[in-house]
Amino acid sequence: MIALNDAVGFGAAATLTGLVIGVLCGLVPLILGLRNAVIRHAIIGFIACVFGGFAAGVWGGLLMMLLSTAVVISFMYVDRQDPFTSRASIEDVDFEESNFDFFIRQMAALGRSVRAASYALVRNKAGFIGFLGLLFFFLMTVFGPLFIEYDGSTHMERRRPGAASLYSGPSREFPLGLDWQGRDVLSHIVYGGENLIVVSVEAGLLTTIIAVILGALAGLLGGYVDQILSALSNFILTVPSFPLLLVLASILTFDSLSYLALLFAVLYWPTLMRAVRAQVFSLRERDYVQAAFSLDLGLWHIIFREVMPNMISYIVVNMIFTIRSAMYNVVGLVFLGMVLINEPDWGVMIYLGRSRGAIFNPDAASMLLSPIIAIALFQLSLVLFTRSLEEIFNPRLRQGL
Amino acid sequence: MEAIPAPVETTPQRLAKVFRQVTRSYTLRVVVQGLLTLWAVTTFTFFLIRKMPGNPIQLKIDQLMDQRQLTYDEALASAAGLYDFDPDAPLMGQYLDYMTKLAHGDLGKSILSGGTPVIDQIRRYLPWTLFCVGSGLLISFTLGVFLGMAMAYWRGGTLDNVLTGVASIMYGVPDFVIALLLLMVAGVQLKIFRIGDVLGGISPDVEPGFNVDYITNLFQHAALPMLTYIWTTVGGWILTMKSSTISTLGEDYITVAKARGLPERRILISYVGRNAMLPLITRLAISIGFVVGGSVIIETIFQYPGLGRLLFTAINGRDYTTMQGVFLTIAAAVVFSNILADLLFGVLDPRVRVGEQS
Numbered sequence: 007m008i009a010l011n012d013a014v015g016f017g018a019a020a021t022l023t024g025l026v027i028g029v030l031c032g033l034v035p036l037i038l039g040l041r042n043a044v045i046r047h048a049i050i051g052f053i054a055c056v057f058g059g060f061a062a063g064v065w066g067g068l069l070m071m072l073l074s075t076a077v078v079i080s081f082m083y084v085d086r087q088d089p090f091t092s093r094a095s096i097e098d099v100d101f102e103e104s105n106f107d108f109f110i111r112q113m114a115a116l117g118r119s120v121r122a123a124s125y126a127l128v129r130n131k132a133g134f135i136g137f138l139g140l141l142f143f144f145l146m147t148v149f150g151p152l153f154i155e156y157d158g159s160t161h162m163e164r165r166r167p168g169a170a171s172l173y174s175g176p177s178r179e180f181p182l183g184l185d186w187q188g189r190d191v192l193s194h195i196v197y198g199g200e201n202l203i204v205v206s207v208e209a210g211l212l213t214t215i216i217a218v219i220l221g222a223l224a225g226l227l228g229g230y231v232d233q234i235l236s237a238l239s240n241f242i243l244t245v246p247s248f249p250l251l252l253v254l255a256s257i258l259t260f261d262s263l264s265y266l267a268l269l270f271a272v273l274y275w276p277t278l279m280r281a282v283r284a285q286v287f288s289l290r291e292r293d294y295v296q297a298a299f300s301l302d303l304g305l306w307h308i309i310f311r312e313v314m315p316n317m318i319s320y321i322v323v324n325m326i327f328t329i330r331s332a333m334y335n336v337v338g339l340v341f342l343g344m345v346l347i348n349e350p351d352w353g354v355m356i357y358l359g360r361s362r363g364a365i366f367n368p369d370a371a372s373m374l375l376s377p378i379i380a381i382a383l384f385q386l387s388l389v390l391f392t393r394s395l396e397e398i399f400n401p402r403l404r405q406g407l
Numbered sequence: 408m409e410a411i412p413a414p415v416e417t418t419p420q421r422l423a424k425v426f427r428q429v430t431r432s433y434t435l436r437v438v439v440q441g442l443l444t445l446w447a448v449t450t451f452t453f454f455l456i457r458k459m460p461g462n463p464i465q466l467k468i469d470q471l472m473d474q475r476q477l478t479y480d481e482a483l484a485s486a487a488g489l490y491d492f493d494p495d496a497p498l499m500g501q502y503l504d505y506m507t508k509l510a511h512g513d514l515g516k517s518i519l520s521g522g523t524p525v526i527d528q529i530r531r532y533l534p535w536t537l538f539c540v541g542s543g544l545l546i547s548f549t550l551g552v553f554l555g556m557a558m559a560y561w562r563g564g565t566l567d568n569v570l571t572g573v574a575s576i577m578y579g580v581p582d583f584v585i586a587l588l589l590l591m592v593a594g595v596q597l598k599i600f601r602i603g604d605v606l607g608g609i610s611p612d613v614e615p616g617f618n619v620d621y622i623t624n625l626f627q628h629a630a631l632p633m634l635t636y637i638w639t640t641v642g643g644w645i646l647t648m649k650s651s652t653i654s655t656l657g658e659d660y661i662t663v664a665k666a667r668g669l670p671e672r673r674i675l676i677s678y679v680g681r682n683a684m685l686p687l688i689t690r691l692a693i694s695i696g697f698v699v700g701g702s703v704i705i706e707t708i709f710q711y712p713g714l715g716r717l718l719f720t721a722i723n724g725r726d727y728t729t730m731q732g733v734f735l736t737i738a739a740a741v742v743f744s745n746i747l748a749d750l751l752f753g754v755l756d757p758r759v760r761v762g763e764q765s
Contacts, residue, residue: 132575244444245452246700246737249718253730256722257458334581338704341583342719356587365591366602378587382580389579 019063020148028059031067035074042082051078061148073120079110080117126397133394139387143199143380150196156350157190176372183372185355186362191373195380198350203384205263205336210329212271217278218321222309224279225286232283239276247273251335255344266345270332278324282317289313319399323392330388337381352377437749441742448738449509449731453502456722456730463518463725505731514735515728519721525732528717533699533736536706536713539629540698543636548691550637551644556680558645559652570645578642586635586708600627606710632709636702647690652683685755689748696744700737 032055039048051074059067128134174184182191224232254269289295290313298312314321339345340353343361347354355377359370464483471482508515514525558567593599610624655661656679664674699714706716714733721729 132572240440241444241447241451244738244741245448246734246741248703249700249715249722249734249737250452250455252703252719252722253452253456253459256460257455330579337581338583341704342707360587365587366595368595371591371596374587374591378584382584385581386576386579389575 019061019066020152024060024063024067025056026059027064027067028056028070031055031059031071032074034071035078038075039078042078044078044081047074047078047081051075061144073116076113076117077120078117080114080121083110083114083117123398127394130394130397132390133392133397136387136390136392137394139383140391143203143384143387146196147200147203154190154193154196156197157193158349159189160187175369182376183369185359185373186370191355191376194350194355195352195376198352198355198377199380199384201263201347201351202333202336202353202381205267206329206333208264209267209270209274209332209336210325212267213274213328213332214278214321214325216271217275218282218314220275221279221282222286222313225283226290226305226308226313235279236283239279242273242276248335248338251339252342252344255339263347266336266339267332270335274328274331278321278328281324282321285317285320286313289316319396322395322399326388326392326395330385333381333385352380437746441746444742445735445738449506449735450502452731452734453505454498456725456727457498457501459722459725461725463727466725509735514732517726517729519724519726519729525728528729529714529732529736532712532714532717535711536699536715538625539632539711539713540636540702542629543633544640544691544694544698546633547637547641548644548687548694551641552648552684552687554641555645555648556652556675556683559649559656559683560675560679562649562653567649571649574642574645576642577638578646580639582635582639582702583704583708585638586631586705589631589635590708607712628711632705632711635705644687648683648687651686652679655679655683658682685752688755689752692744692748692751694744695747696741699740 032052035051035055036048039045039051051070054074055067055070057066058070062069127137174180176183180190180192182195185191185194220235224235251269251273254273255266258265258269295308295312298308303312336345337353337356340347340351341357341360343357349355349358356374359365359374359377363370365374468479468482471477471485472479475482477485505515514529516522517525517528520528554570558570561567590602594602607628609621609628661674661678664678669678700718703715703719705711706713707719710716714736718730718733720726721733
């Protein structure tokens with residue numbers, strides 16, 4: 007199973023297998039679109055699928071296939087249930103719905119959401135710039151290794167005549183210069199982002215999941231559950247979190263960075279949990295939630311169908327900020343030398359560069375600046391991207407399609 | 408037996424009433440809650456930091472064996488003589504001992520610094536952090552409030568557009584990035600200042616006292632960490648103040664004030680400004696709590712002798728008592744500032760006060 011996942015899952019990224027998967031997935035929206043004369047979207051969908059499959063194997067390919075097929079269906083869908091606003095003629099109207107009709111209707115709704123979302127994404131300029139920035143880092147991490155080879159060994163022969171160290175500024179051969187071992191900095195930048203980005207995203211996701219579930223439980227159930235969870239979050243908020251992370255990171259030894267993400271999530275859920283709890287408290291009093299309670303629709307239904315859709319914008323934006331804060335904390339830990347992460351890694355580059363006197367060596371400027379700027383740009387892209395996310399997930403802002 | 412005389416019953420009733428009144432008192436509840444939190448933090452950190460691998464004596468033994476080529480037994484003898492600390496004592500006993508001392512206001516003695524009381528260490532390091540981060544916070548808050556208000560008042564204008572972009576960029580870049588950039592670009596590449604002149608807390612050759620030299624030197628050393636702090640926090644203040652002002656501007660009483668023909672400046676200061684600042688004051692009070700902790704990373708980069716740096720050296724050297732003391736100080740500051748924020752909000756917002764009375 008794991009081998010299969012490596013072969014066709016994320017392991018297939020940037021390989022021929024991934025490309026083939028992408029093309030296969032792309033055929034679905036392409037054929038469907040061409041047969042129904044939605045040519046432009048069929049071709050865009052095909053390209054999206056090829057890209058998705060190439061960049062993330064089966065998972066990316068299937069996701070893109072689902073989304074682009076939904077978009078194509080949304081263009082050709084005729085709503086048989088609604089004779090007033092759709093193009094259905096009165097003979098077509100049929101209030102009996104088969105499973106297939108239901109599926110098509112849901113796909114069309116999904117497609118319309120995707121179209122609205124992509125429109126909202128492009129509309130906000132700052133947000134779109136952030137999106138392009140994130141896309142750039144994604145492409146660099148996934149496809150960079152195809153073009154640039156990792157340079158991990160010492161190159162004494164690269165010492166320039168008369169130079170005191172192997173550090174070197176940018177040159178034509180090495181666009182970002184050389185580090186203290188004469189290694190190509192560019193290759194470390196390309197290879198060094200993956201771990202950091204993956205850990206930060208994992209930490210952001212975990213923190214958000216914990217915070218949302220606990221916050222919703224505390225807000226909806228109230229009483230003892232609420233009191234216990236509130237006391238716990240107060241307690242965690244009182245302990246200085248970064249020093250605590252330092253202590254915990256030295257107690258626990260990680261064989262996988264995912265544990266670091268989990269540790270981060272355990273320490274950082276209270277802030278979001280409090281906000282979610284407060285929002286749930288105010289939403290709970292709304293009529294439609296009260297109606298759902300009196301209909302006894304079940305706690306999970308109320309959480310995910312009645313309450314969540316009103317908070318999703320807030321939660322997603324917060325998740326992005328949590329990812330940002332996780333990356334800050336992980337780099338901070340590495341920077342102080344408290345977590346041992348293997349090279350290549352942006353944080354390790356800063357840590358080693360600093361401990362090897364790169365700050366005071368004018369030749370080493372590009373070696374130290376490169377990871378710093380990479381981290382800064384990534385975080386900046388995240389912050390800018392939240393502007394678009396706000397528009398995508400906020401139904402009030404998402405008008406005009 | 409069943410018939411209990413009436414007068415006997417009144418005493419417990421009265422007591423219960425007094426008890427109810429006391430427990431209902433908001434201030435008391437907050438204070439008790441704060442004390443409980445501090446106790447929990449102390450207990451939690453006490454057992455947690457003793458779970459860290461290695462202990463002060465172990466680290467010293469390693470150091471002695473490494474540096475002076477002693478055998479293990481020699482190193483053990485000399486290390487154990489150096490510190491007044493027994494790592495083999497039962498943990499519960501150590502804990503009870505510590506808590507008893509703590510109840511008397513005694514934070515114990517630092518294990519590594521030859522028996523200096525922890526309280527003295529905190530007294531020595533805390534003023535640096537308070538001075539540097541505290542003035543940073545004030546500057547950043549003032550700047551943020553004025554800029555945010557101006558942006559909201561002339562929203563859509565050039566100032567608004569430029570500053571919104573700048574603020575999100577400033578907010579988006581982590582502080583250690585700014586710190587390293589300041590050191591490298593301004594110090595090493597452009598040679599605006601000499602690196603040696605800005606690292607640390609104060610130059611060793613300057614006589615402490617109330618004179619121009621000392622104060623200039625103090626600011627010279629605090630300038631970079633302060634600048635870093637301001638740079639990374641001012642964006643947040645600007646954006647919060649802007650959104651708070653915009654929502655205040657939409658209130659009816661502003662329209663009424665305009666209709667009454669009040670001068671623009673008066674509306675801006677007493678009608679908009681005061682109300683828009685309410686949520687910020689609470690946030691300011693909460694931020695004060697986090698001032699105390701300083702920042703481990705920033706203080707390490709600039710070698711600034713603040714509390715964060717003390718904590719970091721204590722963590723690295725497994726100086727249990729110092730770690731405890733610093734954790735407790737920071738937690739106490741956070742608890743205190745939260746209480747302060749609660750009380751301040753009640754004082755500043757008349758609506759809360761009225762709500763409590765009725």
